Amino acid sequence: MAKVAVILGSLWGDEGKGKIVDHLAEQADVIARFGGGSNAGHTISLNGEEYKLRLIPSGILYSDKLCVIGNGVVLDPQCIIEEMDALKARGVDVSNIKISNRAHVVLPYHKLFDNLSEENRGAKKIGTTGRGISPCYIDRDDRIGIRVCDFIDKEEFAARLKDVLAQKNLILEKIYNQAPLDYEKVLREYESYAERLKPYVCDTITLLNEQMDAGKKILFEGAQATMLDIDYGTYPYVTASHPVSGGVCVGAGVAPKKIDAVVGVVKAYCTRVGEGPFPTEQLNEIGEKLRSVGHEYGTVTGRARRTGWLDACIVKYAGQISGMDYMAVTRLDILDSFEEIKLCVGYKLNGEIINEVPASLKTYAQVEPIYESFSGWKSEISGIREYGKLPANAKKYLERLAEVTGIKLGIVSVGPNRDQTIVVENIF
Numbered sequence: 464m465a466k467v468a469v470i471l472g473s474l475w476g477d478e479g480k481g482k483i484v485d486h487l488a489e490q491a492d493v494i495a496r497f498g499g500g501s502n503a504g505h506t507i508s509l510n511g512e513e514y515k516l517r518l519i520p521s522g523i524l525y526s527d528k529l530c531v532i533g534n535g536v537v538l539d540p541q542c543i544i545e546e547m548d549a550l551k552a553r554g555v556d557v558s559n560i561k562i563s564n565r566a567h568v569v570l571p572y573h574k575l576f577d578n579l580s581e582e583n584r585g586a587k588k589i590g591t592t593g594r595g596i597s598p599c600y601i602d603r604d605d606r607i608g609i610r611v612c613d614f615i616d617k618e619e620f621a622a623r624l625k626d627v628l629a630q631k632n633l634i635l636e637k638i639y640n641q642a643p644l645d646y647e648k649v650l651r652e653y654e655s656y657a658e659r660l661k662p663y664v665c666d667t668i669t670l671l672n673e674q675m676d677a678g679k680k681i682l683f684e685g686a687q688a689t690m691l692d693i694d695y696g697t698y699p700y701v702t703a704s705h706p707v708s709g710g711v712c713v714g715a716g717v718a719p720k721k722i723d724a725v726v727g728v729v730k731a732y733c734t735r736v737g738e739g740p741f742p743t744e745q746l747n748e749i750g751e752k753l754r755s756v757g758h759e760y761g762t763v764t765g766r767a768r769r770t771g772w773l774d775a776c777i778v779k780y781a782g783q784i785s786g787m788d789y790m791a792v793t794r795l796d797i798l799d800s801f802e803e804i805k806l807c808v809g810y811k812l813n814g815e816i817i818n819e820v821p822a823s824l825k826t827y828a829q830v831e832p833i834y835e836s837f838s839g840w841k842s843e844i845s846g847i848r849e850y851g852k853l854p855a856n857a858k859k860y861l862e863r864l865a866e867v868t869g870i871k872l873g874i875v876s877v878g879p880n881r882d883q884t885i886v887v888e889n890i891f
Contacts, residue, residue: 465724467681467717468890469708470791472688473727473781475696475735476706477761477768479793480728481505482876484521484684486884487726490891492679494522495531495671497714498704499686500569500599501542502592508879512553518543519550519560520684526556529674531667534565535704535714537599538611540656542569562660563667564612570624571649572631573598579639591737597703602627615661617654624650668716675721680891683711683722689781690735697824700739708785724890726873727787729778729864731795734759734768740827743771743807757797772834774807775867780820782870789873789888792861796877801839804860808867809833835863845878850887 468487472478485507488494501517508514509524516523518538520530532538547557573595580598581591591597602608607627613619625646632643675681687706690696695707704710708725711717732753733743744750753759753770760767781787798804810817810830821827840854847853853861853875865872875885 465680465890466678467675467683467722468724468726469683469685469711469722469785470726470728471685471708471781471785471787472691472706473729473778473787473790474688474733474774475690475741476688477734477736477759478688478728478730479876480685481507481516481521482793482879482884483726483728483791483874484682485509485524486874486881487682487890488522488525488528490680491522491528491682493529493531493671493674493681494520495533495667495681495683495715496520496536496686497533497683498535498706498710499702500537500594500596501539502594502596502687502702506879509881514550514553514555517546519546519557522682522684523550523555523557523560526559528559529670530560531671531715532560532562532566533667533671533715534563535710536563536566537569537596537603538562538566539569539594540614540653540660542594544656544659560663561665561667561670562611562663564610564615564664565666565668566611567599567603567608568611568614569595569599570609570653572628572635572644573602575635575641575644576631579641600703611660611664614653615657615664617657620654620657621650624653671715671717675717683715683717685710689784690777692784695780695784697739697827698822700737700824707781708787724789725785725787726789726791726890727778727781727785727870728791728793730773730793731798732757732773733771733777736761736766736768740824741769741771742810742827742830742832743774744769745771752801753797756800757794772805772807772832773864774832775864776807776810776820778864778870779868782868787870789890790865790868790870791874791876792864792872793876795857795861795875796843796845796883798839799843800841802841804837804839805834806837806860806864806867807832808835808863837863845883847877848882848885850875850885853885
């Protein structure tokens with residue numbers, strides 16, 4: 464049984480990772496985020512209530528769990544404070560949150576540049592959330608970023624902000640013809656955030672490794688998904704981080720050999736937000752039905768998601784990259800009313816079967832999905848709690864997915880609530 468497990472998105476995000484993390488968190492001692500920022504929304508349903516999380520790990524709804532925000536996360540102080548206050552107002556204890564002193568801080572100029580850059584791209588926009596994620600990672604790699612350890616040091620933050628803001632204001636004025644940001648105003652606002660967050664800051668690398676050495680169960684929570692990875696996704700229509708299992712090692716300071724199990728979350732159909740190729744997209748009544756029945760609108764942005772049939776080629780690719788041991792298939796209940804369900808099991812390019820996900824977006828946009836069709840089960844499955852009691856047609860669909868991808872079934876989710884979960888294989 465696993466002591467250290469990783470939960471990842473296998474498609475373009477929005478697969479329901481929050482629900483799976485929340486389910487597995489009951490058995491874990493520590494839940495940790497290792498990448499991304501406030502652009503990643505997780506929705507958890509509990510006792511008829513919905514909790515929409517951006518930065519705080521999904522384990523926060525368990526009062527006895529440590530919730531760690533790792534060094535690979537870009538931290539928006541304003542956002543996390545709003546999120547903490549909203550949770551506290553609903554009676555949720557947030558005292559067990561730990562924030563890495565090595566995480567980089569999202570500042571007002573990051574959000575401003577994110578939006579200005581998108582506007583400047585015009586028709587070639589990426590489709591970002593405008594929350595400053597990519598500009599913050601750019602500053603990190605350009606070695607002008609401000610880390611949490613500097614942010615909570617009043618003198619260090621004042622000096623670093625002054626230097627960086629001078630550079631940013633020059634670009635704002637000369638390149639974008641925008642008014643400069645006021646140093647004193649930004650400083651005062653963010654000093655107040657630093658004071659609020661200081662008690663939660665620690666060396667999370669030491670914390671996590673000590674917890675592992677003590678035999679504690681650790682659950683690493685991925686944001687976004689494989690096809691949004693900066694290297695492995697549909698570049699440039701991707702996020703700015705690594706939402707694959709390798710991202711845990713650099714985003715949390717954990718050695719690869721310490722990871723025992725990798726779980727890929729797979730929605731029973733496909734969605735994506737933003738631009739870029741989507742081979743199984745259904746621009747028809749099927750796509751509209753998937754969007755309507757599945758309420759497919761972004762947790763953070765509210766944007767309508769593009770919808771289509773499940774693409775097993777992508778799931779297999781995600782499994783190869785991250786070494787996925789199990790699949791957690793979510794939202795199977797959304798397909799309850801469909802007469803026919805299709806699964807993409809291969810790609811054709813110029814009439815030839817190919818065994819890869821093309822790197823070139825021009826090429827990827829030309830692939831033709833090879834579908835297998837399945838009869839729908841035409842019955843409600845939200846009350847089922849044992850795999851053997853699922854309709855035969857539902858099991859045929861799931862088992863063919865496992866066969867094509869080479870990844871075992873671990874969990875099947877048949878609804879948004881904690882108890883609407885079928886455990887096929889125990890992870891912890």
